[in-house]
Amino acid sequence: MNVQEVRKMFPILDQKVNGKPLVYLDSAATSQKPIQVIEKLDEYYRNYNSNVHRGVHTLGTLATDAYEGAREKVRKFINATSTEEIIFTRGTTTAINLVASSYGRANVGPGDEIVITPMEHHSNIIPWQQVARATGATLKYLPLQLDGTIDLADVEKTITTNTKIVSVMQVSNVLGTINPIKEIAAIAHRNGAVMVVDGAQSSPHMKIDVQDLDCDFFALSGHKMCGPTGIGALYGKKALLNNMEPIEFGGEMIDFVGLQESTWKELPWKFEGGTPIIAGAIGLGAAIDFLQQIGLDEIAKHEHKLAQYALERLREVEGVTVYGPQKRAGLITFNCDDVHPHDVATVLDTEGIAVRAGHHCAQPLMKWLDVSATARASFYLYNTEEEIDAFVKALIKTKEYFGNVFS
Amino acid sequence: MSSANNLDTLYRQVIMDHYKNPRNQGNLEGDSLTVNMNNPTCGDRIQLQMKVKDGKIADAKFVGEGCSISLSSASMMTQAVKGKSVEDALALSEIFSNIMQGKEYDEDRFDLGDIEALQGVCKFPARIKCATLAWKAMEKGLHEKEA
Numbered sequence: 001m002n003v004q005e006v007r008k009m010f011p012i013l014d015q016k017v018n019g020k021p022l023v024y025l026d027s028a029a030t031s032q033k034p035i036q037v038i039e040k041l042d043e044y045y046r047n048y049n050s051n052v053h054r055g056v057h058t059l060g061t062l063a064t065d066a067y068e069g070a071r072e073k074v075r076k077f078i079n080a081t082s083t084e085e086i087i088f089t090r091g092t093t094t095a096i097n098l099v100a101s102s103y104g105r106a107n108v109g110p111g112d113e114i115v116i117t118p119m120e121h122h123s124n125i126i127p128w129q130q131v132a133r134a135t136g137a138t139l140k141y142l143p144l145q146l147d148g149t150i151d152l153a154d155v156e157k158t159i160t161t162n163t164k165i166v167s168v169m170q171v172s173n174v175l176g177t178i179n180p181i182k183e184i185a186a187i188a189h190r191n192g193a194v195m196v197v198d199g200a201q202s203s204p205h206m207k208i209d210v211q212d213l214d215c216d217f218f219a220l221s222g223h224k225m226c227g228p229t230g231i232g233a234l235y236g237k238k239a240l241l242n243n244m245e246p247i248e249f250g251g252e253m254i255d256f257v258g259l260q261e262s263t264w265k266e267l268p269w270k271f272e273g274g275t276p277i278i279a280g281a282i283g284l285g286a287a288i289d290f291l292q293q294i295g296l297d298e299i300a301k302h303e304h305k306l307a308q309y310a311l312e313r314l315r316e317v318e319g320v321t322v323y324g325p326q327k328r329a330g331l332i333t334f335n336c337d338d339v340h341p342h343d344v345a346t347v348l349d350t351e352g353i354a355v356r357a358g359h360h361c362a363q364p365l366m367k368w369l370d371v372s373a374t375a376r377a378s379f380y381l382y383n384t385e386e387e388i389d390a391f392v393k394a395l396i397k398t399k400e401y402f403g404n405v406f407s
Numbered sequence: 408m409s410s411a412n413n414l415d416t417l418y419r420q421v422i423m424d425h426y427k428n429p430r431n432q433g434n435l436e437g438d439s440l441t442v443n444m445n446n447p448t449c450g451d452r453i454q455l456q457m458k459v460k461d462g463k464i465a466d467a468k469f470v471g472e473g474c475s476i477s478l479s480s481a482s483m484m485t486q487a488v489k490g491k492s493v494e495d496a497l498a499l500s501e502i503f504s505n506i507m508q509g510k511e512y513d514e515d516r517f518d519l520g521d522i523e524a525l526q527g528v529c530k531f532p533a534r535i536k537c538a539t540l541a542w543k544a545m546e547k548g549l550h551e552k553e554a
Contacts, residue, residue, distance in 0.1 A: 018413075342449060342474035343418075346531060350414055359450035366450065372472040373450045401414065402423075 001298040007382050009034040009290075020352030023387045028173050028331050028378030029356050030223045031204060033287075037226060040286035044279050052278055053252065053269070067278050070285030071268070074233050077288045078199075078218060079209040084267040085241065087234045088281050092200040093123040095219035095234035096167070098271065099196055100127035102244040103217075104165060107194075110136030113163040115193070117142045117150060117179075118368045119172045122361045124198045128167060137164070144368065147325040148175035155187050163193040170202035174360050174376065176307065176328030178202075185214050194240065200224055204380070205303055205329055207296045210235050222280060227287035231280030234271075241267050248273035299381045303330030306379040306388060313392045319399060323369055331378035333360070336395065339402045341375035347401060351394040416527035417534070418475065425479035425521065430486045431468045439466075442548040446540050451477045455485075455544040459552055464488050464496055469541065476525075476534050481541035483521045493549050500542045507535045 007013050010032045015022050024032060044066065050059035052067045071083045080086060089095040104127070108114065114128045118141050132139040140163075143154050150168075159166060166188040170181050185195035194216040199208060204225035210218050217240075222231040236244075246253055246264060253273040255263040264270035291299065307330045314320050319337035336344050345357035356376045359366045366372060377391060435456040445452040451473035458466040467485040471478060484503075488496040495517070503522065505512040509529040528538045 340474035342451075342476070342534065342537060346417065346534060347414060349533075358448065363450070372452070373474075401418075 001294055001302055001381070003302070003382065003384050006294065007384075009036065010382050011035060011038070013382060017352040017354070018350050021390075023351075023353040023383075023390050025377040025379065025383065025387070025391060026354045026356050027204075027380035027383075028201060028224070028376065030229065031226050031380055032382065033228070034226055034290050036290045037228065037283050037286045041228060041279055041283045044282050049279075051275055063278055066282045066285070067276065070281040070288075073285040073288045077208065077292070078203070078220070078235055079211055080235050081211065082238060085235055085238050087236065087241075087268045087271045088276055089219075089232045089234050090230055090277065091221040091223070091232035092121075092198060092219040095217075095232055096124055096196065096198060097127045098234055098247055099167075099217050099219075099236070100131050101247045103194070103240065104128070104131035105134060106245065108132075108135045108137045108164045111162060112137040113140050113160065114138070115140045115142060115159055115163050115166045115188075117168055118144055118364050119148065119175060119177065119362065120167075120169055120364070121173055121198065121200065122363070123200075124167055124169055124196075125364065128165070131165075142168075148172065148177050148323065149325050150177075150179055150184070152180060152183055152187070155184050159187050159191050159193060161191050163188065163191050165196060166193050167196035167198065169198040169200070171205065171329045172324070172365075173201045173331070174333050174362050174365055174374070175324030176331045176333070177325055178327070178329055181215060182213050185216075189214070201329065204291075205296075206300045216240055222284040222287060225284075225287055226290055227284040228280050231277045231284045233284075238267065241271070244271075246270050246273065250274050252276065294381060302381055303379050303383075306330055306383055306385065307332060309385055310377065310379070310388045310391070313388060314395075317392060317395055317399070320395070323374060330380065331376060333374045333376040335371060335374055336399060337402075339398060341373045343402065344375045344395070344398055347398040348391070348394050351390070351397070353391055353394050355391075413530070417531055419524040419527065421521050421524040422475060422479045425482040426475040429469075429478055429482040431482065431489070432470060433468050434470065435466055435468050440548045440552055442544045442551075444540060444544040444547065446473075446477070446536055448536070449474075451537060451540055453477070453481055453541050453544050455481070455541060455548060457488075457545070457548055459493060459549070462494075463492050464490065467545075469544075471541075473540070474534075474537055476528060476537040477540050480525060480538045483525065484541045484545060487517075487520065487522055488545060493553070497546060497549060500546050503542050504539065507539055 012032050048059045048062040050063040052064040071086050074086050075083045142158050188195045196217040197215045199218050199220045203220040218235040223229040250273040253270050321335045323333045341357035439456040439458050442455045453471035455469045469481045502512045
């Protein structure tokens with residue numbers, strides 16, 4: 001993979017922010033979009049914008065073919081068995097909410113358990129809190145090791161035959177931890193529970209094989225993997241999806257509508273009420289083509305190298321605390337002495353460097369780390385070692401700046 | 408403007424002084440008006456306590472977690488409203504809100520003192536919410552008291 005060639009495909013990267021070349025280190029919040037995706041959206045709106053699955057006109061057919069073609073791309077991308085198992089959603093949040101509201105409420109009862117981890121994003125916590133409250137189930141947390149990893153012995157102890165749902169993120173958006181999903185899924189299944197995977201931070205960066213993971217549900221967001229905002233997908237095993245009720249009712253998802261009752265379309269459309277996110281899905285399809293053309297293994301290798309380089313460089317900076325394990329995905333969450341992460345992010349921004357500061361939608365994890373907020377630099381296929389050098393240099397400058405104003 | 412100069416308009420010496428040595432930090436003893444507020448997008452939190460007697464803010468203290476801007480603003484706010492009437496405190500809060508939005512404000516009504524140092528925040532839109540958190544808590548408390 002030639003990073004300079006890759007960068008040319010991302011027009012947004014070629015600009016100055018506050019007079020300095022933009023260094024975008026916030027891809028874990030949202031990734032930038034390659035020209036292939038931008039042009040695909042443009043092409044759709046210019047040439048064949050039309051509603052799908054209705055009417056007989058030519059544009060409608062083109063739009064339907066492109067929309068359903070995108071579903072096939074998602075299927076292949078995560079190696080699902082059938083496109084019936086791929087539901088387009090607004091993103092990971094909506095996907096997890098769908099599982100919680102439909103599968104969760106129907107299959108969890110008083111005395112049952114839902115097991116998650118303290119490192120989850122709010123979108124993989126609150127839907128389960130709501131299910132637990134509505135059903136009388138207990139929400140249990142897997143303990144974390146000091147370095148922010150999960151020990152399988154703890155998984156064995158926490159998941160019991162009362163556990164009905166286990167939901168874990170594959171990659172942590174704060175710690176960068178890569179969780180042993182396949183192993184956790186096996187333990188969940190042995191106890192009769194289903195395994196839900198929050199794939200928001202893994203699907204952009206590594207090969208996903210839902211059959212190999214043997215997870216029951218897998219959620220992803222398009223905008224974190226070079227696609228547009230407002231589109232994501234839920235994978236579910238066909239046998240489970242078939243027995244689940246839709247949670248949104250209206251156009252597009254029906255088979256027959258009577259005055260008092262109606263029936264639903266077959267999978268996957270019964271879960272896609274209303275005009276779907278047509279342009280978004282087509283854009284996501286283009287993003288998948290792009291990622292596969294570069295190669296997920298190549299991307300993972302590049303990010304791993306960047307993360308290890310950044311870890312090494314940050315060790316040179318006195319007073320910087322890095323959170324999470326050594327073996328990690330392409331992101332680094334840190335704090336810098338007494339300088340609050342918002343102040344760090346503001347000073348870095350004046351140097352053209354975009355990082356995230358705050359609680360990263362993971363308040364329970366912030367509590368576990370015993371911090372109120374952290375700063376995070378996250379990397380993607382278009383980032384370079386030179387950018388990490390610029391970041392470290394600006395971080396040193398930040399420390400000096402606050403050192404001066406404090407003295 | 409170079410980035411360092413630009414930063415200096417935000418991180419004025421007096422702001423850093425309030426951040427390092429916050430005034431009126433802690434809890435009030437006895438009965439008081441207590442308001443908890445947080446900024447859900449970034450995790451800043453404040454607990455503000457006020458004693459209101461005869462239409463006047465007799466005392467105010469805060470505890471909180473946050474960045475230099477949010478904590479220094481809380482420190483300055485408590486300093487500014489102590490001894491003011493409820494009406495004046497709310498009027499000052501409105502002036503502060505206008506300053507943050509870069510709007511015109513009545514410069515003659517109050518001596519702004521240290522608060523003036525926060526003027527630079529309006530050039531950093533992402534940080535305005537940090538500066539206004541304590542003021543919103545104060546407004547909320549006083550409005551609840553009136554209601």
